[in-house]
Amino acid sequence: MIDNAIITARNLSYRYRNEDPRPILDGIDLDITAGDYLLITGRSGSGKSTLCRIFNGLIPHFYGGVLEGDVFVDGLPIRQTSVAALFDRVAMAFQNPDTQLFCRSVEQEIVFGLESLGIERRAIEARLASAIEAVGIGALRQRAPQDLSGGEKHLVLIAALLALRPRVLVLDEPFANLDPGNVRRIRGLLRELHAGGCGIVVCEHRLSRAVPDATRMVVIHQGCIAADGDPHQILAHPDDTWGLEPPLATRLGAALGLNPLPRTIEDLRPISPRTDLIDGLSPPLPPKMVQPGLPPVLAVNHLSSRAAARAPLLKDIHLTLHPGECLAIVGSNGAGKTTLLRHLLGLQRPDKGSIRIDGHEIGKMPVSDVAKTVGLAFQNPDNQFFRFTVEQEIRVGPEAIGHLDAEWIAELMTLFQLTPYRSKAPYRLSGGEKKRVAFASALAARPKVLALDEPTAGQDFDFRRNLRTFLQRLQTRGQAIIIVTHDLTFAERTAGRWLLMAEGRLLADGRPDAIMADPALMSRAGLEATDRFLLKQWWQTGDHHA
Amino acid sequence: MTTNSMSPAQSAQNSRKTAYAVVLVAIGVALAPYTSFPIGIAKVNPTQHFVNVLAAVLLGPWWAVLTAAVIAVLRNAMGVGTLLAFPGGMIGAFLAGIAFRLVGRTWAAAAGEILGTGGIAPVVSALLVAPFLMGKAIPLLALLPSFLGSTVAGALLGVLALRLLRRADIIQF
Amino acid sequence: MLDPRTKLLLALACGTLVALTRKQGWLLGEWAVLVIAIVAMGQLKAYLRWLIMLIPMTLFFGGITWWTADRITGQAAALGLMAITTVFFVFFASIEPEDLGNSLVQSGLPFPVAFVMTAALQFVPVVSRKARAVVEAQQARGIVLKPGWRSLRNYPALLVPLLIQAFQTAESLAEAMEARGFGRSGRSFRKAYRMGGLDWLVIAGGWGLVVVLILYGVR
Ligand SMILES: Nc1ncnc2c1ncn2[C@@H]1O[C@H](COP(=O)(O)OP(=O)(O)OP(=O)(O)O)[C@@H](O)[C@H]1O
Ligand SMILES: Nc1ncnc2c1ncn2[C@@H]1O[C@H](COP(=O)(O)OP(=O)(O)OP(=O)(O)O)[C@@H](O)[C@H]1O
Ligand SMILES: [Mg+2]
Ligand SMILES: [Mg+2]
Numbered sequence: 001m002i003d004n005a006i007i008t009a010r011n012l013s014y015r016y017r018n019e020d021p022r023p024i025l026d027g028i029d030l031d032i033t034a035g036d037y038l039l040i041t042g043r044s045g046s047g048k049s050t051l052c053r054i055f056n057g058l059i060p061h062f063y064g065g066v067l068e069g070d071v072f073v074d075g076l077p078i079r080q081t082s083v084a085a086l087f088d089r090v091a092m093a094f095q096n097p098d099t100q101l102f103c104r105s106v107e108q109e110i111v112f113g114l115e116s117l118g119i120e121r122r123a124i125e126a127r128l129a130s131a132i133e134a135v136g137i138g139a140l141r142q143r144a145p146q147d148l149s150g151g152e153k154h155l156v157l158i159a160a161l162l163a164l165r166p167r168v169l170v171l172d173e174p175f176a177n178l179d180p181g182n183v184r185r186i187r188g189l190l191r192e193l194h195a196g197g198c199g200i201v202v203c204e205h206r207l208s209r210a211v212p213d214a215t216r217m218v219v220i221h222q223g224c225i226a227a228d229g230d231p232h233q234i235l236a237h238p239d240d241t242w243g244l245e246p247p248l249a250t251r252l253g254a255a256l257g258l259n260p261l262p263r264t265i266e267d268l269r270p271i272s273p274r275t276d277l278i279d280g281l282s283p284p285l286p287p288k289m290v291q292p293g294l295p296p297v298l299a300v301n302h303l304s305s306r307a308a309a310r311a312p313l314l315k316d317i318h319l320t321l322h323p324g325e326c327l328a329i330v331g332s333n334g335a336g337k338t339t340l341l342r343h344l345l346g347l348q349r350p351d352k353g354s355i356r357i358d359g360h361e362i363g364k365m366p367v368s369d370v371a372k373t374v375g376l377a378f379q380n381p382d383n384q385f386f387r388f389t390v391e392q393e394i395r396v397g398p399e400a401i402g403h404l405d406a407e408w409i410a411e412l413m414t415l416f417q418l419t420p421y422r423s424k425a426p427y428r429l430s431g432g433e434k435k436r437v438a439f440a441s442a443l444a445a446r447p448k449v450l451a452l453d454e455p456t457a458g459q460d461f462d463f464r465r466n467l468r469t470f471l472q473r474l475q476t477r478g479q480a481i482i483i484v485t486h487d488l489t490f491a492e493r494t495a496g497r498w499l500l501m502a503e504g505r506l507l508a509d510g511r512p513d514a515i516m517a518d519p520a521l522m523s524r525a526g527l528e529a530t531d532r533f534l535l536k537q538w539w540q541t542g543d544h545h546a
Numbered sequence: 547m548t549t550n551s552m553s554p555a556q557s558a559q560n561s562r563k564t565a566y567a568v569v570l571v572a573i574g575v576a577l578a579p580y581t582s583f584p585i586g587i588a589k590v591n592p593t594q595h596f597v598n599v600l601a602a603v604l605l606g607p608w609w610a611v612l613t614a615a616v617i618a619v620l621r622n623a624m625g626v627g628t629l630l631a632f633p634g635g636m637i638g639a640f641l642a643g644i645a646f647r648l649v650g651r652t653w654a655a656a657a658g659e660i661l662g663t664g665g666i667a668p669v670v671s672a673l674l675v676a677p678f679l680m681g682k683a684i685p686l687l688a689l690l691p692s693f694l695g696s697t698v699a700g701a702l703l704g705v706l707a708l709r710l711l712r713r714a715d716i717i718q719f
Numbered sequence: 720m721l722d723p724r725t726k727l728l729l730a731l732a733c734g735t736l737v738a739l740t741r742k743q744g745w746l747l748g749e750w751a752v753l754v755i756a757i758v759a760m761g762q763l764k765a766y767l768r769w770l771i772m773l774i775p776m777t778l779f780f781g782g783i784t785w786w787t788a789d790r791i792t793g794q795a796a797a798l799g800l801m802a803i804t805t806v807f808f809v810f811f812a813s814i815e816p817e818d819l820g821n822s823l824v825q826s827g828l829p830f831p832v833a834f835v836m837t838a839a840l841q842f843v844p845v846v847s848r849k850a851r852a853v854v855e856a857q858q859a860r861g862i863v864l865k866p867g868w869r870s871l872r873n874y875p876a877l878l879v880p881l882l883i884q885a886f887q888t889a890e891s892l893a894e895a896m897e898a899r900g901f902g903r904s905g906r907s908f909r910k911a912y913r914m915g916g917l918d919w920l921v922i923a924g925g926w927g928l929v930v931v932l933i934l935y936g937v938r
Contacts, residue, residue, distance in 0.1 A: 053894075056898060057554065058558075058894055058897060058898070060555075061554040061555050061557070061558045062558040062562070062893070062894060062897055064555070080554075081554065082553075082554035082557050082558075082902065083554065083557070083558065083897040083898070083902060084554075084557060084897070084900055084902040084903035084904075085903070087897065087898050087900045087903075088900065091898070092898045093898075094891060094894060094895060094898075096891060098845065098888075099888050099891040099892045099895060100891070100895035100898075101841075102568070102838040102841050102892060102895070102896070103837070103838075103841065104817055104837060104840070104841065111909050112899055112900075113899040113900050114907075114909075115906050115907050115908060115909060116899060116900025116901065116906055117900060117903070117907075118903070118905040118906060118907045119907055120907060121908075121909060121911070124907070124909050125909075144841070145841070146841055146844055146845055160899065342855075345858075345859055347855050347858065347859070367858040367859070368858060368861045368862075368863055371858065371859055371860060371861040375859075376859045378855075378856050378859070380852070380856075382880060382883070382884050382887075383849075383852050383853045383855075383856035383880055383884075384853070384856040384857060384880060385879075385880055385883070386875055386876050386878075386879035386880050388713070388714065396860070396862070396876075397860030397861055397862070398861075400860065400861040400862045400863075401861035403861075425714055425715070427714065427716070427883055428715065441860060442859075442860075445860075445861065552902075557902035558897060558902065560831070560902060561893045561896045561897050561901050562890070562893040564831045564834060564835060564893070565889045565890070565892040565893035565896060566886075566889045566893075567831075567835045567839075568834075568835050568838040568839045568842055568889070568892060569839075569842060569846075569886070569889040569892065570885075571835060571839035571842075572839050572843045572846045573846055573881075573882075573885055575839070575843045575846075576843045576844075576846035576847040576850065577846070577850065612832060612835065613835075616832075616835050616836050616839060619811075619816060619819075620836070620839065620840060622807060622808075622811045623811040623814075623816045625765045625766075625768065625769045625808070625811070625812070626769075626772070629803065629804045629807045630776075630804070703878075707878060707882055710875070710879060711879075711882060711883070711886070714879075714883070716882075716883050716886055717886060
């Protein structure tokens with residue numbers, strides 16, 4: 001046992017239910033110290049969240065199940081120690097911030113844990129003040145947590161945990177729904193905490209956002225620890241079955257045989273350019289697939305919309321979309337991307353301007369009619385599942401509008417690889433599988449336009465890679481596609497055309513490279529160009545000696 | 547270290563029940579405007595009874611009474627409820643919980659809810675206002691139909707929902 | 720400011736007074752005092768909205784009493800119901816549910832009870848928003864969900880996703896509560912609720928007045 005370990009696991013195995021055929025965690029040995037900034041990664045369903053729940057005793061006390069092996073937290077055996085005795089040593093934030101904030105104000109939220117500890121009043125005030133100061137959320141003190149943006153919610157949650165003065169802070173996918181600005185802010189905060197002597201554990205799929213800060217990485221594969229050590233060493237030679245996507249910098253460094261491996265693309269800036277390598281390592285950029293001569297399927301004309309007496313939500317949006325075209329709407333949190341999609345379907349009506357789909361003005365058309373021509377998959381697939389099988393779930397939409405085509409449904413099931421799950425209950429599927437059911441169901445009535453809101457949020461590398469293939473296949477059949485995202489790496493490889501939005505306005509409409517080439521535009525939108533683009537630009541312009 | 551009288555697993559179970567009560571109360575308050583519809587003169591709101599049956603089955607009689615009481619407090623505080631929400635909800639919730647505990651069937655909870663809200667709550671409500679009747683008896687039967695309509699609708703919906711959710715393997719009871 | 724518990728005891732006193740008042744003139748007078756208090760609190764608009772909701776019930780109740788007994792009893796019944804519910808309207812308009820819960824915890828109410836009250840208040844808008852999101856997601860597939868009898872057969876499309884997610888929410892809320900020490904005993908409180916001299920004075924005065932009125936006037 002490592003002397004200064006705060007969390008120690010020995011030969012740990014776990015099943016949620018006795019009758020599970022295979023343990024979810026299997027023979028885990030792990031020591032975590034306050035000096036670690038540990039990144040836990042692995043495919044979806046590999047057991048990352050399950051492992052985290054053991055660190056503060058939620059497993060076994062809250063989840064039950066069968067736990068074998070030994071776990072000690074701060075020297076206390078987990079089996080005999082309640083969560084209430086551990087929560088201030090190992091502080092934990094879970095995947096969805098909405099359900100974790102339950103107090104009336106941000107202040108109250110931070111104070112709750114301190115009251116649980118039974119700390120006296122003056123100490124509560126002091127810790128409250130220092131947590132607010134450390135996270136920089138003074139302006140939010142009196143706000144209701146439920147009204148905050150996603151990024152702000154994460155900050156409040158971190159402040160609430162920080163106030164407990166934990167030895168280790170565990171965050172399960174804190175970046176999933178955040179734009180680059182918010183990710184940068186939280187990453188900076190975590191680096192500071194780590195430097196201040198607090199252990200950090202982060203679960204994450206998109207490695208480029210977590211690897212540069214981490215001092216250590218654990219890869220979970222089918223419930224076992226497949227690798228444990230320096231992130232860059234592991235990522236230099238990853239096993240294909242782990243389903244990891246190493247950051248571009250690591251892959252280039254490995255290909256060039258650099259030692260030590262570069263942490264970020266900044267480290268590659270000074271070397272002699274190898275543009276050919278970049279093109280070889282990342283998949284080809286999508287072509288612009290527009291058949292000339294076809295009329296647009298979607299035409300939005302000078303659309304403006306406002307919510308009540310507030311500032312306009314959308315201002316003068318203008319766009320056209322042709323069959324076979326894939327368009328990505330990119331922008332930071334709150335830019336108005338989802339709002340624009342809602343207008344396309346008639347869920348919200350514009351004050352000014354018009355929307356024509358397939359030559360028909362949607363005007364005051366009821367939503368259920370517009371739904372025949374626009375298939376929209378919302379960010380959260382759980383909002384729509386109510387049937388007992390995947391197949392029924394996909395059929396229910398077309399049945400409701402009297403538009404059922406059994407052959408097409410069968411084709412969709414094959415396209416999205418859903419045939420094995422056809423008679424399973426949709427709400428029992430994994431996050432990625434649910435998303436695929438939602439996409440198939442959006443396409444079920446053969447809409448002219450397919451729109452996907454944040455299709456990659458919280459999804460692993462496999463899902464993202466497969467989705468790109470699905471979308472390309474649909475495109476070659478002439479399907480017009482809109483994806484809404486702040487995942488620019490995915491957007492540049494999937495869509496040949498970007499629409500850049502900020503504060504309800506259209507900032508630009510064009511090729512991804514043309515948009516990323518304008519730094520002023522990108523910073524106005526609160527986004528950052530992708531690693532691939534930046535490095536290529538530095539190398540091509542000879543700016544690499546800077 | 548703090549000493550807890552409860553075992554770690556009991557303490558977790560207590561938190562879980564509290565959280566379910568929170569969410570059921572929120573459903574009871576939030577859904578009321580969507581699900582109320584007029585039957586004759588009275589406006590009927592089956593949500594309260596729906597939530598009562600769910601709480602009785604999932605949480606037991608005491609938590610069900612607490613859930614109903616908190617719904618009443620919040621509806622009063624938001625200016626969308628009256629004093630009568632207290633007897634109107636709590637008695638049914640309690641009987642539903644007891645009935646389910648004794649019989650172990652969802653329909654028993656529904657029957658308890660219907661008896662409590664449709665049969666006993668009007669009596670208690672009448673007692674509450676009895677002083678204004680100056681000792682004169684009014685036929686309580688006259689109060690029954692309005693209470694009964696909504697409680698039957700809500701309790702049946704509750705049983706349906708419970709069956710559906712169990713079949714979907716979302717909850718066990 | 721008065722302690723929430725003082726307000727509760729005062730409301731109970733007023734409720735007792737109204738319940739025991741027999742003379743209609745007195746009943747009207749008590750109601751008038753309550754309305755003046757509402758105006759002073761700046762709650763008149765909310766009160767009128769609430770009254771409109773209450774009127775059908777009052778008419779129904781008064782009507783039945785009139786029909787089975789006589790006009791005078793009917794009037795008294797309607798008026799009494801109105802006045803006693805108004806007492807509690809004033810009470811609830813004058814407190815925050817959170818303060819009521821927390822102050823009662825300091826007088827021995829179990830903490831989970833107060834917690835359900837405050838936390839539920841935060842989740843009411845969350846559930847409404849969720850309900851709206853479900854309605855929209857179904858509309859986007861052509862399933863119509865509007866209030867009323869016609870779309871009743873589509874109700875599972877609203878209720879099933881909503882309940883499933885509600886229970887998932889409850890599970891993760893419970894997890895989050897545990898992770899913030901909900902189950903730990905020996906909780907302290909940032910805000911102290913203390914019954915001061917003024918509180919006891921007001922309680923004694925209020926109840927005294929009620930007893931005097933009951934003995935010598937209103938019956
Ligand atoms: N409460 C639960 N009851 C039963 N099985 C569960 C439960 N939670 C998770 N599982 C199962 O345990 C396995 C591991 O799940 P876990 O949530 O730990 O994965 P993960 O690595 O965090 O995935 P993701 O990246 O999608 O969050 C999965 O097969 C999942 O279906
Ligand atoms: N009905 C409404 N009333 C008032 N404001 C609204 C309404 N709907 C959205 N907004 C606001 O409009 C802005 C744009 O919201 P929208 O959801 O479209 O952003 P988004 O670009 O999709 O962000 P994200 O990436 O976080 O999903 C936000 O500031 C939001 O708070
Ligand atoms: Mg997870
Ligand atoms: Mg959005």
